[in-house]
Amino acid sequence: MWITLIYKFINMKKLIVSALVLCGAFSFAQSTPLMINNYSKLSLEGRLMACSRINPGGYPVAFAAPNPPYGVYTVPPLTTDVEYVTLNTSAASLLPILKWYVTTAGGITTYNYNDPAMAGISSSVEWAMYHFVTKDDLGNGVDTFMMGNPIVSNMAGFSTNLYQLGTTAEAEWFSISGMVYLQVYDYP
Amino acid sequence: MKKILTTVFIAAVSLINAQNLKLIVNNYSTTFDFHGTLSAHNFGGGCYPYVTTNSPAMVVVPADSNMSNGNELVYANFKDQYLNSLYPNASWVVQLSATTQTVRAWNHASIAPGGVISANTKWSSSQFQMYYAGTSTPEPSFSGLIGEPQDPCTGASSNISTLYGDVEWFNITTGNVDYSYLQIY
Numbered sequence A: 001m002w003i004t005l006i007y008k009f010i011n012m013k014k015l016i017v018s019a020l021v022l023c024g025a026f027s028f029a030q031s032t033p034l035m036i037n038n039y040s041k042l043s044l045e046g047r048l049m050a051c052s053r054i055n056p057g058g059y060p061v062a063f064a065a066p067n068p069p070y071g072v073y074t075v076p077p078l079t080t081d082v083e084y085v086t087l088n089t090s091a092a093s094l095l096p097i098l099k100w101y102v103t104t105a106g107g108i109t110t111y112n113y114n115d116p117a118m119a120g121i122s123s124s125v126e127w128a129m130y131h132f133v134t135k136d137d138l139g140n141g142v143d144t145f146m147m148g149n150p151i152v153s154n155m156a157g158f159s160t161n162l163y164q165l166g167t168t169a170e171a172e173w174f175s176i177s178g179m180v181y182l183q184v185y186d187y188p
Numbered sequence B: 001m002k003k004i005l006t007t008v009f010i011a012a013v014s015l016i017n018a019q020n021l022k023l024i025v026n027n028y029s030t031t032f033d034f035h036g037t038l039s040a041h042n043f044g045g046g047c048y049p050y051v052t053t054n055s056p057a058m059v060v061v062p063a064d065s066n067m068s069n070g071n072e073l074v075y076a077n078f079k080d081q082y083l084n085s086l087y088p089n090a091s092w093v094v095q096l097s098a099t100t101q102t103v104r105a106w107n108h109a110s111i112a113p114g115g116v117i118s119a120n121t122k123w124s125s126s127q128f129q130m131y132y133a134g135t136s137t138p139e140p141s142f143s144g145l146i147g148e149p150q151d152p153c154t155g156a157s158s159n160i161s162t163l164y165g166d167v168e169w170f171n172i173t174t175g176n177v178d179y180s181y182l183q184i185y
Helices: A002-029 A116-123 A150-156 B002-015 B080-084
Strands: A034-038 A043-051 A061-064 A073-075 A079-084 A099-104 A107-112 A126-135 A141-148 A163-165 A169-176 A179-186 B021-027 B032-036 B039-041 B050-053 B059-061 B073-075 B091-095 B101-105 B122-132 B138-147 B159-161 B166-174 B177-184
Touching (some): A043 A141, A126 A150, A141 A150, A141 A163, B021 B032, B021 B059, B021 B122, B073 B080
Parallel strands (some): B021 B177
Antiparallel strands (some): A043 A061, A061 A099, A126 A141, A163 A169, A169 A179, B021 B073, B032 B059, B032 B122, B039 B050, B050 B091, B091 B101, B122 B138
16 A cells, blocks of 8 residues: 555656646746747838836846847848847847846946846846837838837836837737737838 | 656647638528628637638628538638638738737738738637528528637637527548638528
């Protein structure tokens, strides 16, 4: 009888461990990755921001440094599947972000994406805003877009839109099952 | 070991996004034309995206139009239905949250096959009204909201019985394709 009980206990433990491993996999998947799909023929140039949904001032407020070789954070024309799983893994993307400018009540600090401090910052923020100008192939600006989750971006003082229509492009910001999407299309 | 495999298997199944979906409407009634919206939405947590026919809002499948005579409605996805279906729908209402709603033409990149909206939606329901065949006279007692059962996003029934006829909604998976059937008798 004891042997059966011990056997059952071990079996139970295995089950719990496998359930825990799965939970881990699920909670990782739910840390709101960001996916940018630029289906338009325009280049998107601006600032990408994540901030806290709960802290006053939205602190920490993290802005992406320009992705090389650009001077500002840029998504080239017809570029899709640009994914950032977390801020501290942002180099592992089609458009790598190597540094983050992080504002707290104490001031602004520049961190490498893999700085130990970035793990904590990453887990306390949500994707909030991509404020960008659409530019044609001659480099002329066309429209300004303030895309983002207004509830989150307002914490840092930015008004953003879930949908915006410009003169030659339209954009929408939405989430499906925990993943945040920004998609830009040519218009009309 | 079996338990562990079962847990993993259940988890794996719940992660799979249904691809290759098809909606089929068979109107076997010889007395009534079907007029109804056709909707699809996300079943992976939350109800959005939520996509509904827009032009026409009420798609018409005439009496006696079904797979026995090749006149059934077949929608493979939001785009190709316009090119291939007998009952094309030129635009869709796309809700991405409770507060954002846009009308998308059938060929808009937003709802193209392979995009995230298409990949995260599954056929869900139809708000319908039956009309006497070939007329604009509705039968008030033959209408309803038919769709996937136990769907908190719609509250639809999967079986509706009236004095004038019956409507049912069910799924069949064959090969790689998940078929949603709406049938009127």
